[in-house]
Amino acid sequence: MLVTGIKSKPVYAPLEADGGGRFHVMLGRGVGREPLLRVIAGIAAAKPDALARTRVLYLPDSAQPDGAAAPFTAARVGAVEIFPGAERLLGRFREVLDGALMGTRLYVAGPESFIGLAMKIALEFNLNKDEIRAEECGTRARRVYCVHCRATTEDVRTNIAPCVGCARWLLVRDHYSRRLAAYMGVMVDAEAPGERPPVVELFP
């Protein structure tokens, strides 16, 4: 039932340090901390002076005993900021990009929904593919955009799901919009009202 093979589905790769960059901006959520620490270690090994020009914005999923900033501070990056929610982090990210100079590289690690929202902002600043690296980790839950009422339903883990806006049952497609940072959802029983496939968890 899920329509696959759609080219707009984003492809991610493990994060690596980009030695060509002069400034490094890193965004992480939850388990995205590990890939970021790996990149920071890469920068420390290849170009230690670039650590001072590295800024981390991090959103922990749960309380950490030593504080969420501790592992980044220990890795001696120039600036670490911890946020209590995605909205606050993304607001700060926008400010950081607004003051950033050419030569900046962006690294994002976390669930795809988090990456997508960060990419949407990066796109507004005309950051191109060769300036951004993203690694998907954590939940694969999707943001789903209803093509009927234009509401976005967060945290969708199943093949079909009711729309938060209009309550239509939506089929979650692989068709992804970078501008909306969401997958397209289309009414699943439009032609035969009430005939729906069983609900299956696809995006744990």
Add this chain to the structure above:
Amino acid sequence: MTDREILAVKVVAVERVTPLIKHFTLAAVDGGSLPAFSGGSHIVVVMHAAERVHRNPYSLLSAPQNLETYQIGVRRMEESRGGSHYLHDTVEVGSRLEIAHPVNLFPLDKIARKHVLIAGGIGITPFLAQLEDLRETGVPYELHYSVRSPEHAAFERRLAAMAGARLHLYHDSAGEVIPFEPLLGRQPLGTHVYVCGPAGLIRRVTETARGLGWSDSHIHWEQFSAPPVGDAFDVFLARSKITVHVPPDQSLLESIEAAGIDAPYLCRGGVCGFCHTRVLELDGELLHNDHFLSDADKAKGRSIMPCVSRARCSSLVLDL
């Protein structure tokens, strides 16, 4: 290129703007509108000289909003193979020429947040039309223009009128140099840099930008190479089954065209890759002069850009 893509034009104005540069204004012979284009486009001018046909690329420097006429700026090259001398010495108001439709290999990025334009000498021409486009979009820009001496600053008044304080002029004769590092080091995220001019300037800008962490997708340059002269050689065209002689002062592409073969081309300056041709056999070496093939592909010797590249060989077979 086929004949239907060629337009007949007449010269309606000629202006000497510096000791070495002339402007030619062209209009359609039939009096109609010329094809639309965007800033950064060039045309290929076809000149039927007495002894041979010249086809040279020139950037359009007139406003894209005006399709009554096109304007090109032609620098009289010291080591001309004839095209720029023909235009400077023979062509006058009323002369007929042929041109190919405009092609843009040097467009402005449409979603850039800022543009930094860097020109050396005659390399200013594509930017003149782009400034007209920029006037409409309102995207911020800076123009840095380096010339030999004040009398060589073609277009200075027109540029000052269009760009105002965004124009920065540098005179080589006064020892003024574009401050590459500080300039490229202070640009906001989402800036694109464009450079057109001598090879040394292009190298300086691209290397400085990369050194400051600019990614390649934000660096743009255009340099039309004139086909260099070289030793004569013969080439066999496998599909046409004919042998073509390439004399020292004629390019491979020109020789193929002179033999009546309709070979593909767009820029005629080693930039676009449109004339990419497979090398089937070679006994000798290829002399690559293009900016299109990677160094690795040039070393492989399996393909050639006939518009600017040659060979030093006893035999060469091309897939044409």
